[in-house]
Amino acid sequence: MTPLRVAIALCLIAPFVAMLWVGSYAKTDPVFIGIPFFYWYQMLWVLLSTALTMTAYQLWQRDQRGRKAAGGTDGGAAK
Known part of the structure; x- marks a missing residue:
């Protein structure tokens, strides 16, 4: 597994x-602008997940x- 593929996996697994x-x-x-941590943390991860998925792609x-x-002609198949 190449370092690039490890970075891709980390981007997809982190969320x-x-x-x-x-x-x-x-x-x-x-509390952030009146919103409890539980809610704004999850909403933050929606944005972070989008950014990480775009980076992985x-x-x-x-x-x-x-x-x-x-x-290479294997198309990404595992060896």
Whole structure:
């Protein structure tokens, strides 16, 4: 597994880990503009997840272009 693919995996896994670790955000403080932490933390992750997914996609495209330029014809299949 290349470092680029590790970065892609981390971008895609981070939101799941953040949302499954409920103990880190199951609280009301700190309040942000009148919204309890529990809610604004989850809404923040909606935006972060979008950015991370876009980053993963761009990295994947770069990886595929590099493989194509190197003559790889496996289309990303595992070896």
